[in-house]
Amino acid sequence: QSALTQPASVFGSPGQSITISCTGTSSDVGSYNLVSWYQHHPGKAPKLMIYEVNKRPSGVSHRFSGSKSGNTASLTISGLQAEDEADYYCYSYAGSAYVFGIGTQVTVL
Amino acid sequence: QVQLVESGGGVVQPGRSLRLSCAAPGFTFRSYVTHWVRQAPGKGLEWVAIISYDGSNKYYADSVKGRFTVSRDNSKNTLFLQMNSLRAEDTAVYYCAKGIVVVPGAMGTSGLDYWGQGTLVTVST
Numbered sequence: 001q002s003a004l005t006q007p008a009s010v011f012g013s014p015g016q017s018i019t020i021s022c023t024g025t026s027s028d029v030g031s032y033n034l035v036s037w038y039q040h041h042p043g044k045a046p047k048l049m050i051y052e053v054n055k056r057p058s059g060v061s062h063r064f065s066g067s068k069s070g071n072t073a074s075l076t077i078s079g080l081q082a083e084d085e086a087d088y089y090c091y092s093y094a095g096s097a098y099v100f101g102i103g104t105q106v107t108v109l
Numbered sequence: 110q111v112q113l114v115e116s117g118g119g120v121v122q123p124g125r126s127l128r129l130s131c132a133a134p135g136f137t138f139r140s141y142v143t144h145w146v147r148q149a150p151g152k153g154l155e156w157v158a159i160i161s162y163d164g165s166n167k168y169y170a171d172s173v174k175g176r177f178t179v180s181r182d183n184s185k186n187t188l189f190l191q192m193n194s195l196r197a198e199d200t201a202v203y204y205c206a207k208g209i210v211v212v213p214g215a216m217g218t219s220g221l222d223y224w225g226q227g228t229l230v231t232v233s234t
Contacts, residue, residue, distance in 0.1 A: 001171050038154070045227060057222060091221070093218070100153060100154045102153050
């Protein structure tokens with residue numbers, strides 16, 4: 001159960017688009033469309049941003065979108081805003097287990 | 110309104126036990142797979158365990174297998190995590206979370222749509 005690989009940090013200016021990658025293996029991300037993404041502010045509960053690779057829960061901004069190709073899933077944030085500054089984690093089913101990504105700190109310059 | 114409320118955290122010595130609870134009023138708790146997730150200080154999120162809607166199926170992370178047991182009491186809308194042989198590396202905020210059902214009765218969930226506020230477990234002498 002190795003953590004999924006994410007960039008440690010991503011930077012962007014307001015209004016820009018950024019993409020966070022999440023690389024797993026053929027045993028997790030590559031085998032299942034059960035990939036989700038979470039926004040996490042320290043001291044608060046994580047918030048679901050994307051589920052089942054590319055579905056957006058009610059109430060989540062259309063600026064957030066997800067995709068997957070092979071063993072890599074991606075989260076794109078368009079029109080970056082100051083409130084998007086947070087840690088982001090991907091999460092995947094892996095058969096008889098689940099695994100998170102190592103997390104990406106998004107900084108809005 | 111869906112609500113998850115964890116309790117039972119605290120300071121415990123290495124080797125001792127602790128039981129966490131997660132109360133889930135306000136929704137049909139018995140219909141959903143639920144997860145435990147933790148975050149150690151300064152670290153990322155880590156999946157701990159999952160239990161099926163009826164408690165018949167459970168999976169655990171390798172780091173807790175054989176020491177932690179997840180269970181549920183659907184009559185009381187409550188989830189539990191029994192933690193034995195605790196180690197310093199188990200120190201973390203523990204969250205319970207509700208899974209989004211993909212196939213009724215299956216263990217695969219496509220996301221965690223509701224989370225509790227977390228309860229802090231500190232393992233220290």
